[in-house]
Amino acid sequence: MSGIYYWVLQAPMTQPELIWMLAGERLSSGFHMYQDVVDDTGPLSAGVYWIIHLVFGKNILMYKLIAALIILFQVAYVNTLFIQYRSFEENTYIPAVVMIVLFHLSFDFLTISPSLMGGTFIVLALGQLFSQTVLQKEGSDSVLLVGVFGGIATCFHFPLVIFLPFLIVSGIVVSGFSFNQFVLSLVGYLLPIALCTLYYFWMDALPEFIFEYFFATRIIDVYPHVSLKDILVLFALPIFLSLTGYFVGIWFKMITVNQQKQRQLIIIFLIFAVFSIFLTNRRTPYQWIILIPALTYFISQIFIYLTQAKILNTFAVILFLGVPLVGYTWLAYQKSSGKLDNYAIVHQTKHEFTRGKRILVLGDDIAYYKKASLATSYLNSKLSNRILKDFDDYADMAMVYQEFLLERPEVIIDEESVFENLIQRIPQLEKLYQKTEPHIYLLK
Structure with missing residues (x-):
């Protein structure tokens, strides 16, 4: 499916991708982020782009290949999570297949964006919350990791800072954190941020780091690469399927207490994921990639809980053909109408x-x-x-x-x-x- 984007539709390089490359190139020349590179890319994301440039140079293909590995990791982890903690009564690979399809909704999902990298650690934090829900652990390891993964995600992509209240709300209300566990999780969250802050203090770039990463582009106009209407058109079908899956799960299946807590976690996750989009400084489809784990959970319920063959076949066609086709059609239309010129690199x-x-x-x-x-x-x-x-x-x-x-x-x-x-x-x-x-x- 990815090949159609690049070999048939010839998906272009995007402006954010070029900016990430330029940041990596400059850092590889011995300069420092924020002090010698005025941009708001996350410190850990910038570090990844620096390493990519050191090893592979200015190579857009490596952005796609490394992103593919991260996507495969997310898919495998989320599916294993649902199996390990019995999110559904039967062990199934349906969530993995659904998630792979959703990653092909937009061509810019398939590059190594800060949203993809940071979202991976939010998924890891979600996994630790799942373990608290099911196993009711008294140990402190998973509680600490919930915070650490959330803090690392923020250092990759600032809008993911919105998941701090998610970790607090879900940890206390759903997973039953005690006060000591809450404090431990909060300390774990602040640890990666404190280490980044300390590094830029040593580099004599602390004011630049604080202003450019945490504040600047939140008070400056966003880059309207793609209109909100076009993004909503792109996501209309997955949202429809998710709502259908949600109601299928309510009407057709009695769930256990642990499964009910997991559903609550996913719903809270989805709410905060939507809020994180409003903190982004570039209006692009890839900023919405954080929604995919929650959409996967609800869409999978259609194929797990429904038993009528004709209905299942209909939804299978809608998902496996409809979702990628929407992505392909959307890209083709954006290119032909010239709307993509505000987002793509148009080299003339x-x-x-x-x-x-x-x-x-x-x-x-x-x-x-x-x-x-x-x-x-x-x-x-x-x-x-x-x-x-x-x-x-x-x-x-x-x-x-x-x-x-x-x-x-x-x-x-x-x-x-x-x-x-x-x-x-x-x-x-x-x-x-x-x-x-x-x-x-x-x-x-």
């Missing part, structure tokens, strides 16, 4: 002159970076503007001039006239660059 002839050069793009058209490298720290244009446009702060202006003087980008694409205004504030920059075309500056 005008971008070719930056090939092999160290450049800086001050604007939204980051396709110039596809065959070039980032010079200076200003990767995220919206975050960078708070520095580059802060003309009244002499410390910022001195730092900007020093950075341009040291790194000297060969080409500057100034789509928003940021550099033009900067030259007026720092006339020394005019000695370094020559304006050759509207919004394009070349190093002299």
Whole structure:
């Protein structure tokens, strides 16, 4: 199914993917995240992109292959979870099959996004909550791991911070955490965040880390890569199937107390997963990937609890053919209508002159970076503007001039006239660059 996206429909590289690559490339050159790379990618996600670039270079194929391994792990773990804790009366691989199908709903589910990596640790935390529900453990290991996995997920992808109240609510209300267990879980949650904070304190980049990762893009306009209406159209069929599965589970099956607690956990999980989407700074389908474990649970109930062959066959066709077909059709329509231009990297002839050069793009058209490298720290244009446009702060202006003087980008694409205004504030920059075309500056 994945091959249709790439070999038939020729799914493009997305803007976030290119940004992750550029961040990994710059980190592999000895720079530090947030201090030398102005962006809001999670610290652990940035570390993964750094390692990928060190080993494989600027290779989009590796993003797909590593993502496939993570997806297979999630699928195997979730299915094992349902079997181990008797979520359904019979041991079955139906949830695994359903989950694989759901991962093919959108082409950007199949890349190694911070949402995918962070969501994996949320799933691991969910597994520890399942163990508390079924086994009623008195030990502290699983309680601690619930918090640790949640904290690690937040360090991968900030919107997953919303799962802190999920862990608290589900731990106390459903899994029956005592006060001591709650405190232990909270300490475990804060531990990974504290370690990241300590690292950036040592790197003298703590203010940048706090502002860029935790606050900046939550108060700056989101990147509307895909409209909310288009995303809802994409998810309409899985949501319909999930609602059907939920009512099938209520009407056609009496469940045990432990299964009832697990259902409550999944419902609470789904509610907080939806809330996490509102914290995202890029409106894209892959931000919704965190919904897949909950959708899998409810959709699986259709095929486990229903017994009428004709109805089962109908739902099987809807799921196994309908869901991927919706994804394929959605991508084809987005490409043909031009709506994907705000999300995809559309590399045109005008971008070719930056090939092999160290450049800086001050604007939204980051396709110039596809065959070039980032010079200076200003990767995220919206975050960078708070520095580059802060003309009244002499410390910022001195730092900007020093950075341009040291790194000297060969080409500057100034789509928003940021550099033009900067030259007026720092006339020394005019000695370094020559304006050759509207919004394009070349190093002299």
